[in-house]
Amino acid sequence: GQNIDQPTEMTATEGAIVQINCTYQTSGFNGLFWYQQHAGEAPTFLSYNVLDGLEEKGRFSSFLSRSKGYSYLLLKELQMKDSASYLCAAEKGAAGNKLTFGGGTRVLVKP
Amino acid sequence: NAGVMQNPRHLVRRRGQEARLRCSPMKGHSHVYWYRQLPEEGLKFMVYLQKENIIDESGMPKERFSAEFPKEGPSILRIQQVVRGDSAAYFCASSPPGGTGSYEQYFGPGTRLTVT
Numbered sequence: 001g002q003n004i005d006q007p008t009e010m011t012a013t014e015g016a017i018v019q020i021n022c023t024y025q026t027s028g029f030n031g032l033f034w035y036q037q038h039a040g041e042a043p044t045f046l047s048y049n050v051l052d053g054l055e056e057k058g059r060f061s062s063f064l065s066r067s068k069g070y071s072y073l074l075l076k077e078l079q080m081k082d083s084a085s086y087l088c089a090a091e092k093g094a095a096g097n098k099l100t101f102g103g104g105t106r107v108l109v110k111p
Numbered sequence: 112n113a114g115v116m117q118n119p120r121h122l123v124r125r126r127g128q129e130a131r132l133r134c135s136p137m138k139g140h141s142h143v144y145w146y147r148q149l150p151e152e153g154l155k156f157m158v159y160l161q162k163e164n165i166i167d168e169s170g171m172p173k174e175r176f177s178a179e180f181p182k183e184g185p186s187i188l189r190i191q192q193v194v195r196g197d198s199a200a201y202f203c204a205s206s207p208p209g210g211t212g213s214y215e216q217y218f219g220p221g222t223r224l225t226v227t
Binding site: 004033035041042043044045048087089098099100101102103104 | 144146152153154155156159167169170202215216217218219220221
């Protein structure tokens with residue numbers, strides 16, 4: 001079976017940092033994706049981790065610990081446009097396989 | 112350099128009618144995935160297809176739902192005899208041919224199905 005858990009909602013102030021945690025229990029785990037989804041729109045790719053450690057990409061960073069079944073997405077210097085849902089998704093199996101998504105974390109950035 | 116295309120963007124059907132949702136993957140992509148998203152919920156995997164083959168349909172309801180990805184033309188998700196519970200956003204994603212490593216799935220804009 002597969003289980004992906006992430007908080008439902010988080011609120012932060014413009015310019016601050018927010019960390020969104022994601023825990024997973026997935027047999028045949030291959031890698032971990034983070035997507036951003038604005039209301040009524042398609043998810044857009046943010047990051048992909050397959051090895052343990054931190055991947056930094058501008059204001060966004062993602063971390064993975066395979067032994068702990070844990071990942072986080074770090075958003076720095078928050079901007080109002082970062083208000084969106086952030087989806088954690090575990091990839092199972094070989095390349096090009098299905099993603100199992102968590103319920104998403106709605107982040108609200110306040111001025 | 113068109114992305115993943117889905118049509119229609121919005122579809123309204125009465126209970127009992129059929130819904131056909133189309134997805135054209137990005138150029139060069141041969142893997143197609145369908146996901147369903149209910150209001151205020153995460154995306155749920157439905158089916159994974161390659162040209163003329165269903166690779167994994169473990170997320171498809173056993174009845175009324177079918178999917179295909181023919182040699183020519185778009186992938187089609189077909190829902191027969193729709194019910195109110197089928198109302199959701201249906202997203203299609205595509206990825207390039209597999210090799211070593213994994214590939215990002217690129218999502219289309221979705222089709223919002225409303226069953227009245």
